[in-house]
Amino acid sequence: MNALLEVKGLHVDIPLEAGVLHAVRGVDIAVERGKTLALVGESGCGKSLSVLSVMNLLPQKAKWRVDRIFFDGLNLDHASASQMADIRGSKIAMIFQEPMTSLNPCYTIGNQLEEALLTHKNVSRQEAQDRAVFLLEKVGITAAASRLRQYPHQLSGGLRQRVMIAMGLMCDPPLIIADEPTTALDVTIQAQILALLASIQKEFDMGMILITHDLGVVARIADKVNIMYCGQVVESGEASDLFENPLHPYTQGLLRCIPIPGKTNPGAHLGSIPGMVPTPIGQQIGCVFQNRCQYVMNQCQSTRVGVTQISAGREYRCLLDPETCRKNMNKGKRK
Amino acid sequence: MTTALLHTEDLTKVYQISAGIFKGKKSLTAANGISLDINLGEVVGLVGESGCGKSTIAKIIMGLEKATSGNVFFAGAPIENMDREEMSRRIQPIFQDPYSSLNPRKSIEAIVSLPYRVHKVGNKAQMEARVEEILEIVGLPSRMRYSYPNQLSGGQRQRVAIARALMMSPELVICDEPTSALDVSVQSQILNLLLDLRDKQGLTYMIITHNLCVVEHIATRVAVMYLGRIVEEAETKTLFANPRHPYTNALLASVLTPEPQLGLPETHLGIAYPNPIDPPSGCTFHPRCPKATKACKQTRPEAMVEADHLVACHHPE
Amino acid sequence: MEATSPFKEVTFPTPMQMVYRQAKRHTGFLIGGTVLLLIVIMALAAPILTPHDPYEQDLDARLAGPIWHEEGTWNHILGTDNLGRDYLSRLMYGARISLLIGVMAMLISGVIGTILGVSAGYFGGRVDMVVSAIITTRLALPIMLVALAVVALVGGSLPIVVLVLGLMIWNRFALVMRASTQQLRSMDYVNAAKTSGCSTLRIIISEIMPNIMNNLIVVATLEITRAILIEAGLSFLGMGVQPPLPSWGLMVAEAKEFMLFSPWMIMIPGSAIFALVLSINLLGDGIRDITAPEGR
Numbered sequence: 001m002n003a004l005l006e007v008k009g010l011h012v013d014i015p016l017e018a019g020v021l022h023a024v025r026g027v028d029i030a031v032e033r034g035k036t037l038a039l040v041g042e043s044g045c046g047k048s049l050s051v052l053s054v055m056n057l058l059p060q061k062a063k064w065r066v067d068r069i070f071f072d073g074l075n076l077d078h079a080s081a082s083q084m085a086d087i088r089g090s091k092i093a094m095i096f097q098e099p100m101t102s103l104n105p106c107y108t109i110g111n112q113l114e115e116a117l118l119t120h121k122n123v124s125r126q127e128a129q130d131r132a133v134f135l136l137e138k139v140g141i142t143a144a145a146s147r148l149r150q151y152p153h154q155l156s157g158g159l160r161q162r163v164m165i166a167m168g169l170m171c172d173p174p175l176i177i178a179d180e181p182t183t184a185l186d187v188t189i190q191a192q193i194l195a196l197l198a199s200i201q202k203e204f205d206m207g208m209i210l211i212t213h214d215l216g217v218v219a220r221i222a223d224k225v226n227i228m229y230c231g232q233v234v235e236s237g238e239a240s241d242l243f244e245n246p247l248h249p250y251t252q253g254l255l256r257c258i259p260i261p262g263k264t265n266p267g268a269h270l271g272s273i274p275g276m277v278p279t280p281i282g283q284q285i286g287c288v289f290q291n292r293c294q295y296v297m298n299q300c301q302s303t304r305v306g307v308t309q310i311s312a313g314r315e316y317r318c319l320l321d322p323e324t325c326r327k328n329m330n331k332g333k334r335k
Numbered sequence: 336m337t338t339a340l341l342h343t344e345d346l347t348k349v350y351q352i353s354a355g356i357f358k359g360k361k362s363l364t365a366a367n368g369i370s371l372d373i374n375l376g377e378v379v380g381l382v383g384e385s386g387c388g389k390s391t392i393a394k395i396i397m398g399l400e401k402a403t404s405g406n407v408f409f410a411g412a413p414i415e416n417m418d419r420e421e422m423s424r425r426i427q428p429i430f431q432d433p434y435s436s437l438n439p440r441k442s443i444e445a446i447v448s449l450p451y452r453v454h455k456v457g458n459k460a461q462m463e464a465r466v467e468e469i470l471e472i473v474g475l476p477s478r479m480r481y482s483y484p485n486q487l488s489g490g491q492r493q494r495v496a497i498a499r500a501l502m503m504s505p506e507l508v509i510c511d512e513p514t515s516a517l518d519v520s521v522q523s524q525i526l527n528l529l530l531d532l533r534d535k536q537g538l539t540y541m542i543i544t545h546n547l548c549v550v551e552h553i554a555t556r557v558a559v560m561y562l563g564r565i566v567e568e569a570e571t572k573t574l575f576a577n578p579r580h581p582y583t584n585a586l587l588a589s590v591l592t593p594e595p596q597l598g599l600p601e602t603h604l605g606i607a608y609p610n611p612i613d614p615p616s617g618c619t620f621h622p623r624c625p626k627a628t629k630a631c632k633q634t635r636p637e638a639m640v641e642a643d644h645l646v647a648c649h650h651p652e
Numbered sequence: 653m654e655a656t657s658p659f660k661e662v663t664f665p666t667p668m669q670m671v672y673r674q675a676k677r678h679t680g681f682l683i684g685g686t687v688l689l690l691i692v693i694m695a696l697a698a699p700i701l702t703p704h705d706p707y708e709q710d711l712d713a714r715l716a717g718p719i720w721h722e723e724g725t726w727n728h729i730l731g732t733d734n735l736g737r738d739y740l741s742r743l744m745y746g747a748r749i750s751l752l753i754g755v756m757a758m759l760i761s762g763v764i765g766t767i768l769g770v771s772a773g774y775f776g777g778r779v780d781m782v783v784s785a786i787i788t789t790r791l792a793l794p795i796m797l798v799a800l801a802v803v804a805l806v807g808g809s810l811p812i813v814v815l816v817l818g819l820m821i822w823n824r825f826a827l828v829m830r831a832s833t834q835q836l837r838s839m840d841y842v843n844a845a846k847t848s849g850c851s852t853l854r855i856i857i858s859e860i861m862p863n864i865m866n867n868l869i870v871v872a873t874l875e876i877t878r879a880i881l882i883e884a885g886l887s888f889l890g891m892g893v894q895p896p897l898p899s900w901g902l903m904v905a906e907a908k909e910f911m912l913f914s915p916w917m918i919m920i921p922g923s924a925i926f927a928l929v930l931s932i933n934l935l936g937d938g939i940r941d942i943t944a945p946e947g948r
Contacts, residue, residue: 159606192604427848430840435839436840438862440862499848
């Protein structure tokens with residue numbers, strides 16, 4: 001097993017005024033070198049929290065526990081906070097949504113890039129600077145040497161995101177985590193940044209976890225997909241298979257909601273998922289999707305829904321058997 | 336005189352921005368010579384990326400900003416002649432952020448009934464009846480009138496914003512990124528609602544967005560903006576089937592639909608990003624255009640219309 | 653089939669309910685509020701509760717110690733001052749003066765500061781420039797010196813002190829209201845109110861004010877304490893409230909000479925000022941914490 005990062009049984013709880021919010025319930029994450037895992041879901045599904053918890057970056061009030069964490073050959077089940085911080089800095093590159101708030105406006109790009117390396121590895125400043133120039137060129141920034149002296153506010157959003165990517169790569173980490181890396185960027189820049197991430201990943205044989213709500217982005221760039229809903233993974237599998245043959249009613253519903261130029265009928269009603277995401281406070285009884293599912297049955301309201309496995313890595317969480325799910329999907333397609 | 340519901344002529348808006356403590360002011364041309372028509376019953380989509388000026392145009396049309404030059408005509412009459420009350424009855428906005436478009440200290444009833452009370456149309460009983468009616472039209476339960484915005488989800492808040500906009504039965508609704516801040520499953524609910532309301536209430540929409548999939552689905556005409564100018568305009572079907580401007584091409588190519596077999600698109604744009612305060616000479620798109628020639632750097636292309644398809648390019652497809 | 657939710661329905665409280673719930677748990681708010689309430693009750697009920705007339709002199713019983721001294725009597729629980737006036741009664745009536753001055757000065761300065769601040773914040777541009785210039789001018793004037801100058805010209809008295817304070821301490825109101833209004837004026841609900849046809853005045857009162865009220869209240873509590881302390885200082889210097897009014901500051905001034913032998917005379921009004929200012933500050937902090945903007 002080529003697993004770079006393996007997390008099993010992740011739970012995140014956040015104590016709130018109204019009770020304890022079980023934001024993440026029993027989530028598994030598995031990434032391999034050279035592959036991209038996408039965590040997709042809408043707001044409140046727990047995709048960001050899952051990854052932040054493993055990185056020990058949760059807000060103070062939140063509590064998390066996990067059955068198993070395994071990263072790059074190390075067992076981190078009982079890692080201390082400082083161990084995690086060290087790993088986080090040197091072995092994991094994190095790219096967030098807002099490059100302006102990730103870059104310190106008071107320091108030059110060059111300074112921040114060099115610091116990213118110098119804090120973790122014992123190299124000279126010249127070596128750090130050389131690596132910075134090397135990586136800036138790798139991410140497609142021309143005149144890299146002169147860029148080192150620029151400040152974040154002098155760069156556009158797309159350029160800043162490229163700098164963020166370069167900064168993450170300074171320590172040659174095996175894993176990149178990108179949390180909505182292109183959501184704040186223009187559409188024409190988005191494709192470029194995603195292509196850049198894909199090529200960097202291939203070249204340095206890195207694993208990538210991509211967190212996003214954009215199914216289009218996921219379809220085009222991810223190898224494996226975990227569809228998350230209200231704190232649980234409801235479906236997972238290879239991207240090509242999952243988008244061709246979605247099994248879980250939520251995945252099917254989501255795909256029907258998206259207008260595709262050339263495919264969906266303009267002006268006609270789009271598919272929709274009625275209702276709202278429930279707030280996961282208290283004990284979960286039955287399937288998490290029961291109040292919005294068009295195929296809901298009596299058992300869905302009382303039985304604890306486990307994971308049905310079709311093949312290795314292809315799973316979904318529903319009481320319906322795979323055949324019925326496929327039929328449902330085809331019914332939707334014929335409309 | 337034109338028969339269009341909304342007719343803008345050469346609309347320009349220039350902002351004075353301070354360039355630094357001692358550097359004085361520089362001008363930022365957010366919108367440059369925008370001429371756009373919206374006919375009754377149409378859904379006109381204004382697309383473009385950040386900094387293209389589409390929101391500025393919306394604000395001018397709604398009366399929230401004053402144009403530096405150019406004219407706006409609504410139903411044949413210049414907008415300056417309309418007083419604030421009349422304009423607010425006939426043109427209404429729906430904003431992007433459902434979290435900041437509702438006053439957090441007011442109940443839903445107070446928010447939705449605001450236009451009604453401002454115009455002093457009827458008494459309290461009539462107002463309550465109308466609020467009830469409008470909440471039903473947008474698909475919200477009647478008891479929600481006593482709730483506060485913080486108790487509602489994003490989709491519900493956007494419905495409240497739509498209810499407020501429809502309170503006085505406007506003719507033109509300006510939607511500024513109405514679904515961009517919403518989840519996908521809620522987005523489709525709101526889009527369906529907007530389509531229904533257009534038929535049932537006889538509305539005309541101007542929809543401003545950067546989401547091309549949404550625009551293709553809901554708009555009848557599309558105008559593509561880049562750095563303050565309209566670079567292409569046509570009926571939706573025509574524009575998507577036959578884009579003529581290189582920027583439109585790149586935009587359409589950048590759209591990522593959930594079709595994994597298509598992989599990542601190649602937009603053929605450089606990484607240069609335009610500075611709106613100091614725009615490139617000639618055609619402002621030339622630094623990023625794969626087809627740029629010397630002419631593109633020197634002269635600004637004029638907009639040419641051919642078979643109801645407008646393009647402003649020296650080398651259109 | 654009846655639709656059910658996998659989780660129990662959770663109703664989110666309204667803004668008022670949230671404020672109420674948090675208020676119940678905030679110790680600073682509760683302590684400050686209780687102490688302040690006691691002082692206010694003491695002030696309001698002074699005519700009924702005081703055992704003696706605060707102005708009645710009894711030179712036989714002058715400089716008697718409070719109840720915890722050997723010579724203390726139940727007749728004068730907190731002792732008497734150098735003119736034989738009952739200290740407890742003077743203390744209670746002094747509360748009235750302190751609170752009156754604090755609240756009145758806060759109201760006057762609040763009105764001035766809010767009007768200036770909200771106008772500057774909402775309209776920006778030239779209005780902002782003018783108001784900022786006014787604020788800067790005001791900040792350049794030291795309150796004490798101005799107060800002393802005015803009092804030297806027209807003589808000191810309660811109304812004069814209130815007026816001077818009211819016309820001078822509005823700067824914090826103006827600055828805070830300006831900043832808060834600036835944050836809100838670009839909110840979409842303000843734009844929505846404009847496009848609904850609201851007049852500017854209506855927008856300011858109906859859309860903006862409710863959202864800056866929490867800041868306003870916090871600043872108001874701070875200004876009450878500021879006014880009380882400045883008045884105490886002025887009265888101490890003889891430039892504020894004139895004797896025989898039982899202002900706490902004046903009581904401290906009059907007790908200065910007797911500090912070594914009758915320390916209670918200075919400690920009691922001093923502690924009273926301390927308690928009042930502390931309780932108002934705790935209350936203000938509590939209000940700020942409770943009404944802080946919540947996350948979504």
